[in-house]
Amino acid sequence: MTRRSRSTNGRLPLVLLLPALLGLAFLLVPLVGLLIKAPWSTLPGRLFSADVWQALRLSLVCATAATALCLLLGVPLAWLLARGGLPGRSVIRAFVTVPLVLPPVVGGVALLLVLGRRGLVGQHLDTWFGISLPFTTAGVIVAEAFVAMPFLVISVEGALRAADPRYEEAAATLGAGRWLTFRRVTLPSIAPGVVAGTVLCWARALGEFGATITFAGNFPGRTTTMPLAVYLALETDPDVAVVLSLVLLLVSVVVLASLRERWIGGLR
């Protein structure tokens, strides 16, 4: 986008401006509450404990791995939905959004029923390969990917449907195969949508609680991510919970802001 299209605030209608500011306040006031209630005097001491770093590192690793998994599976799925010409596409699209609607705890139980030690698929994984996902870091990644993937699929699909298919057709007439066309024409043209979806997906995975604690359990260093640590801290020491939440918020804001600047800024 160019600078021209952004400098319209002189003519912003009040009908839009007022609810917009109200919306912003609605999103920010709870954050302000956290900042005001934070125990600033004891904060450094609480921050530099091994538990916090362990949970934070695990959160970042798992959210990133889950996002990578979502990209690997989600982008092709989005392409299938947008370009595959499948019959009953709207039904499939509705199923893709199931993890969005499902309470995450129920999602976790569903994962246990399928991938657990006694699950439909899980029992074979266990007897054939000795793989058991629950209570492992891999289980955390699976749970986060399950909950976060719809965010990626929906934004990538939206970008694909908005993109002009004539470029792809042109590439095809020039002799490019479908895979080459996808890599060299389609993917670059939808890059902003992919980045936006990746960011959403990563953020959702980072904050994931319900499915993670249900499917992967809670064990420090193995499956205790920041949201789990926050929840348990809330039971006994709300101050610690506030500190942990702030750390998670700060890290995610820094990561998201810098990535968006760099990727989207560079693309446009």
Added chain:
Amino acid sequence: MFRRTAFAALAAVAALALAGCGDDTPASSSPSKSSPAVSGAVNVFAAASLTGTFTQLGKDFEAAHPGVRVTFNFAGSSALAKQINSGAPADVFASAAPKNMDDVTDKGTPTNFVKNTLEIAVPKGNPGKITGIKDFADKNKKIAICAAQVPCGAAAAKVFAALGITAQPDSLEQDVKAALTKVSLGEVDAALVYKTDVLSAKDKVEGIEFPESSKAVNEYPIATLTKAPNPDGAKAFVDYVLSDKGKAVLSAAGFDAP
């Protein structure tokens, strides 16, 4: 119609955005004498482990007092204590631990009405061949216990300390029902839960009693709240829980008398 609803929602958001400060003083209820005429709604905040029994007691209470409606808010005791201290309109609080009751500031005198004992829960058929509490120290068994921050975890820690063993859990669950779910789905070989939980899922799990459970017995206190919107209803409900009829329902579910 839609616009009006949208406006109301916007107003609510605006109120939330603008609030932040200001101490909302709840309308203080008129000081009442203990009159037997009970009516209206009674809001009962009760520990999650009381869900089955209190739902039953609520129905019985409504039948005994026509015109009274009991509504329940079941959740973890610590969450309920926080809600009550933040001004939630509760009449009665039944906690799974004295500590959470102590956290609530404006309340009548609490009475311990039941106690709950820990028991080992194993999946039907005991596939992990668990024989007793000592198996919780076995690294090769899949074990779930509650996290130390929640009452069932604190009780479990007391048991392990009394036995002098180090538990080797695969997961520290966020509440006792989550631990029970892991057992009933067969994901763990054993978990330490309450006797009442084993009974509530008796078609999927088996219980193994152990003598050291007496080292960590959980007392459940119940109290009316000073800022109760319906003080008469609150008192009547607490009396009903403490009555012989109430005790019968509770002991049938596996709770012990205090």
